[in-house]
Amino acid sequence: MTVKICEMAFEPFVEIQNFQNQLALEGKFGATSIFIGTMRDFNEGDDVKAMTLEHYDGMTQKQLIKIIATAKAKWQILECLIVHRVGDILPNEPIVLVSVWSAHRGEAFDACRYLMEELKANAPFWKLEKLATNETRWVSKI
Amino acid sequence: MTVKICEMAFEPFVEIQNFQNQLALEGKFGATSIFIGTMRDFNEGDDVKAMTLEHYDGMTQKQLIKIIATAKAKWQILECLIVHRVGDILPNEPIVLVSVWSAHRGEAFDACRYLMEELKANAPFWKLEKLATNETRWVSKI
Amino acid sequence: MITLRYFASLRETLGRSSESLDIFEPHTILSIWQLANPDLALPENTLTAVNMDYVPRTHLVHDGDEVAFFPPVTGG
Amino acid sequence: MITLRYFASLRETLGRSSESLDIFEPHTILSIWQLANPDLALPENTLTAVNMDYVPRTHLVHDGDEVAFFPPVTGG
Numbered sequence: 001m002t003v004k005i006c007e008m009a010f011e012p013f014v015e016i017q018n019f020q021n022q023l024a025l026e027g028k029f030g031a032t033s034i035f036i037g038t039m040r041d042f043n044e045g046d047d048v049k050a051m052t053l054e055h056y057d058g059m060t061q062k063q064l065i066k067i068i069a070t071a072k073a074k075w076q077i078l079e080c081l082i083v084h085r086v087g088d089i090l091p092n093e094p095i096v097l098v099s100v101w102s103a104h105r106g107e108a109f110d111a112c113r114y115l116m117e118e119l120k121a122n123a124p125f126w127k128l129e130k131l132a133t134n135e136t137r138w139v140s141k142i
Numbered sequence: 143m144t145v146k147i148c149e150m151a152f153e154p155f156v157e158i159q160n161f162q163n164q165l166a167l168e169g170k171f172g173a174t175s176i177f178i179g180t181m182r183d184f185n186e187g188d189d190v191k192a193m194t195l196e197h198y199d200g201m202t203q204k205q206l207i208k209i210i211a212t213a214k215a216k217w218q219i220l221e222c223l224i225v226h227r228v229g230d231i232l233p234n235e236p237i238v239l240v241s242v243w244s245a246h247r248g249e250a251f252d253a254c255r256y257l258m259e260e261l262k263a264n265a266p267f268w269k270l271e272k273l274a275t276n277e278t279r280w281v282s283k284i
Numbered sequence: 285m286i287t288l289r290y291f292a293s294l295r296e297t298l299g300r301s302s303e304s305l306d307i308f309e310p311h312t313i314l315s316i317w318q319l320a321n322p323d324l325a326l327p328e329n330t331l332t333a334v335n336m337d338y339v340p341r342t343h344l345v346h347d348g349d350e351v352a353f354f355p356p357v358t359g360g
Numbered sequence: 361m362i363t364l365r366y367f368a369s370l371r372e373t374l375g376r377s378s379e380s381l382d383i384f385e386p387h388t389i390l391s392i393w394q395l396a397n398p399d400l401a402l403p404e405n406t407l408t409a410v411n412m413d414y415v416p417r418t419h420l421v422h423d424g425d426e427v428a429f430f431p432p433v434t435g436g
């Protein structure tokens with residue numbers, strides 16, 4: 001169960017593959033459910049050219065570990081990995097990666113979605129968008 | 143929207159990365175939901191040492207394309223990729239990959255799960271397991 | 285002429301994976317099975333397809349069709 | 361001494377990201393805000409945390425605590 005906060009761009013498929021390679025779970029997992037959130041170049045009708053992701057270092061990790069513990073209590077999860085980007089981000093760069101390994105698909109799907117929804121609801125990240133017009137705006141909760 | 147049937151082992155993260163690289167969707171997708179099914183070395187309480195995946199070549203592709211068309215009518219999907227292995231498979235080798243790209247996460251999650259459940263219900267694949275005892279048995283519907 | 289195809293455990297039970305049959309009028313799927321396998325009742329849970337689409341056993345088969353019989357699918 | 365931290369749009373509004381405050385008895389979160397920001401009502405949708413866990417505004421803050429105020433989160 002690993003939580004990573006990245007200040008530089010990350011390659012989600014490299015992260016997952018490397019993490020999986022060191023798991024020593026060969027033959028034990030039948031299901032992997034993955035979600036990747038990527039920066040778009042548009043939001044709420046406006047062109048966006050960059051974004052800054054602020055976070056509350058320390059609380060972020062504490063909240064994500066708590067969310068994972070709750071998911072582990074609800075579903076039979078073998079492993080999970082959460083990676084979240086902070087700092088200055090450009091369109092098409094990954095923002096978040098959630099990956100869950102389990103024996104059966106229902107648990108992997110449910111736990112991955114739960115982790116992602118809880119992360120969005122509770123992890124202390126804030127997005128500041130820079131529009132094509134050079135205006136900046138804080139993304140507000142949808 | 144691509145469907146691939148593989149007779150040899152495939153690398154799911156390489157498949158996804160290569161597929162994504164040629165999409166020309168930079169900045170347009172905000173959400174990627176992925177499911178990977180992997181062969182376990184146990185099933186229904188028995189050790190399994192190999193598996194043969196039979197399919198109805200032609201009908202498989204036709205059914206998967208139909209399932210994708212239904213998903214596209216239900217959700218706003220930008221792209222999707224389905225890869226399924228056939229032939230002789232060993233534990234820890236990937237069996238199936240479903241990946242969906244969309245602007246928003248709800249659609250990606252819902253469509254990925256739908257595709258996977260419909261694939262399991264309707265695509266004409268059959269698993270023949272070879273147990274540690276060297277007995278073979280057809281997997282029956284759970 | 286129609287083509288019959290059998291898969292997985294049903295293929296093993298019958299000892300063959302495909303065969304041809306001449307029909308001179310439309311037959312239901314069930315009737316096709318009985319013509320091809322007079323000694324064996326169509327197993328209850330068998331799925332049936334014509335030209336690679338699922339159809340019920342009452343579906344009418346025409347000359348040139350490919351008819352498939354198989355057990356419940358277990359992919360994914 | 362307690363540490364106060366402000367994030368995102370609230371940090372910008374206040375023009376500072378952290379500060380210290382001496383308290384000589386436990387105070388509620390709301391009372392801490394009023395001591396630190398006497399000219400500004402705590403914005404309605406502000407989230408509050410003590411020692412990196414969410415707490416309600418009625419939570420009692422003790423000496424040594426880290427108290428954070430921030431707008432709704434928008435990660436993921």
